[in-house]
Amino acid sequence: MAGPGWGPPRLDGFILTERLGSGTYATVYKAYAKKDTREVVAIKCVAKKSLNKASVENLLTEIEILKGIRHPHIVELKDFQWDSDNIYLIMEFCAGGDLSRFIHTRRILPEKVARVFMQQLASALQFLHERSISHLDLKPQNILLSSLEKPHLKLADFGFAQHMSPWDEKHVLRGSPLYMAPEMVCQRQYDARVDLWSVGVILYEALFGQPPFASRSFTELEEKIRSNRVIEDFFTHPWVDLEHMPSGESLARATALVVQAVKTDQDGDAAAALSLYCQALDFFVPALHYEVDAQRKEAIKAKVGQYVSRAEELKVIVSSSNQALLRQGTSAQDLLREMARDKPRLLAALEVASAATAKEEEAGGEQDALDLYQHGLGELLVLLAAEPPGRRRELLHTEVQNLMARAEYLKEQVKMKESRWAAETLDKEGLSESVRSSCTLQ
Template structure:
């Protein structure tokens, strides 16, 4: 059993060393697993000396010590819920509960040790994170939240201080501190205030009635802080903070640093004050900026390889457009496979394959682009007729003008601008098509929408291929570990 004293408490099977942090109810210590001598003739002093000598080779853990006398009924329930939830969880982005013990004074949670500190320190040391680094962390956080959401678990205290990093050299995010976590179905409503005011959703503060969507607001605040250096409601006093939370003003995003369109879209949808209009969990997990499908994993290489096999078959059959599309999709998985791979030889082999497939994709692009330009010209007469029939529909005419601008950008090789314009025009035209009565104009509009969707998909593939090529070239020049490390160095 453990015995409390002036120093760290004594816990069976562990040597507690430095204090890592403390809160209202608990103190966390770094600890080492003891070496069992297996012989009763070895003295306590000898065993302690052996433990000191073998300290660097033994398992390191973090032990959360909770003083029983500091617990009221609610905090006891929270602690039991935390133990119950963590006992059944095994996920690479959630801190693992290895064991728990108790004695007359304390309860001890033996946790996975994270040497990189917490995300709050990581952000503040660097002032802000680049969008690329923030995206890697957001993918990992989203993966952990998806795992929890599938089990109807809400964290309810998401903040940078509760997100740990495995190491500083190659940081890997670990969600921690489930002291406020609850089993909650998406439609469950709670009334007890939980969490930290800076990261607390407005409906929790203003109405004290909320559901699982409060976690999505907290994710938005964390992402905002990572990108801009401070949370959106940073204040000098609690009164000022409360006023900002209770306000109906839309959360404005700073113009600097510049962010991608997808990143800004996700932030604005996460930081929607009205939970009914806030992005849903499923849309969050599927959002193109989060892109969980292409998160680096052990399956990335197998997924890339399967797509390449299909691409080669289409290539051999002479279907250049289908082969190009499949090569582009394969490259989407090869890049995360490179991020995931740690063996230097295997990484070099993957890079060589990426260069080979990018080269072939470029050749196919030239073939497809030639026929693509011909198709653009062929559709011009139908587009002119539709524009003529839209003279009494200003909104339809405006959407068609945007589509024309998108085609001009595509022909000029400005793929990203073309894609943005295609998507904008399609958003309008799909709405107009739904309300268009049967007739010749509806037929032409339906054909135009189909053509624009095909153009947008084609341009999207070109944008992705260029991004994949750039990623592969960056890794080839610098090496993956150096690339990640340089992205994470001090600003």
């Protein structure tokens, strides 16, 4: 191998060019395959003389893990070779550099961009954890971008990775202190969940431009990181929303929901059909983002346009039906109130239900109305259970059923509104206004 300043080493089959980065044990070069394809790769050169027993074990684990996995958001190990001086890992080349540089050149990332990146990182991490693999050195410098034009995250540098079941516990200090979970920093036993702490630190850095626990010393860092808070269930968090991440499955899931929507529509259940059409649109949006073939993308857009039009028609039908039901229930509610004059607790619960109905009619009041419905129903269900048989019990039972139906209806509308991000991403596809109006009932 050539020494420092003498240029990159020589490796059969490849032309090594510029240096992309270097660490304690390795230097990474951009390289071209000498074959006809002239494929661009990144070659990680590890000097044998720099390796001790622990680093040899780490390198072998890295090779073994990466050779056994393939995932769109994990950097691919294409091959590895060695000679008398070096071990060479021939990796997928990521032209966009690392996430640290990407964040710092932009100071902060917009929430929409950070969310897409988090989905991709979560997808890779979930894939690893399902195979009992923990990365243990998650940080922006170890996350690469496929390109700058249309960046996709690629998790890289598995030098500290370990095979760990969720219940396995380790105590060896690994990774970078700024991104370490408290149990690692404090040199206690830890398990696979330490990766999730690192993800949280990375997200904070993406949104605010610097890590949350920047410190002048390790002691100060340890004091800042100490906390007893439980890490939430990251993979199922609605903000991450892995279910609607653009993937090869998005179109199939959208199509399956549309098939159900059409059948339900033909059966005359307008409300259920509208709900299914809107659920399908939640998958058509990522399907459009995933599709690269222009002709297929246009075909999907045309279909989505048809479904949006039908959803608009169903919206009118469902809205009219709900208003009619609301009017029908008014006289029964008045009678129930009259019969509840001697029951202050029942009257108070009915007032909460009335407030929910009034809030529902306000523009943008869906979530507040839903909270009121759920509060009122909680009280009314208790009272219904204690109410003796008779006319008042029958009216109360009917009122609870109506309120539960309204609450379920509103819950669906709130869920649809929460897909605003998906609709906003369709702005570039020219369909956002239609999707937003079809999936938001007044």
